[in-house]
């Protein structure tokens with residue numbers, strides 16, 4: 001999704017998001033949203049519920065022969081950033097991914113037994129909107145994930161909105177219906193300021209849901 005990769009590149013290009021340690025919540029087996037952050041974050045942790053997804057990320061980090069080939073996406077991101085050698089960037093991302101860990105955003109401490117200082121940045125793309133059953137539940141999972149951001153740190157939250165159902169092609173499931181102002185409001189209610197949002201409206205129907213668009217939110221956690 002070109003628009004999203006551009007937003008991520010913009011967020012991490014200007015030095016406006018300080019810090020060393022970034023946690024990505026709900027990475028899936030995908031690392032595309034981490035290519036730009038790895039320009040400036042030396043330590044990235046991928047947190048994911050599903051073991052098969054964690055295994056895929058670990059395969060890519062180890063450069064296993066059967067790992068997914070992210071090279072075309074890394075080249076694409078380097079091109080849109082206007083930055084140099086994509087092979088160096090690939091290595092930089094591999095080196096930056098220090099850990100791939102279990103997480104369950106439904107828990108008050110999503111990282112469970114893993115003890116860690118709060119992170120400079122926590123990103124979560126298309127995960128919290130999919131996990132939440134309804135709006136109060138969305139607020140609760142945002143609160144759980146927000147607890148992982150250090151005071152003064154940054155949250156990057158991306159959600160589909162206007163979704164009433166999604167389908168795996170066989171069955172259809174209900175989906176929490178969100179809109180951009182509500183997502184922004186929930187972030188503010190969870191102790192964040194300087195909340196900025198941007199919206200992308202889908203122009204073609206999504207194959208797996210009736211999503212109307214996506215909202216991209218960045219916010220700074222207020223000091224306690």
Ligand SMILES: C[S@@+](CC[C@H](N)C(=O)[O-])C[C@H]1O[C@@H](n2cnc3c(N)ncnc32)[C@H](O)[C@@H]1O
Nearest residue numbers: 026027028030049050103104105106125126127
């Ligand atoms: C739609 S995918 C998001 C993928 C990725 N961030 C991206 O941008 O492509 C949602 C991810 O959340 C994970 N997930 C589902 N339930 C979860 C939970 N309770 N806690 C943490 N992650 C969960 C899924 O396994 C899946 O990888």
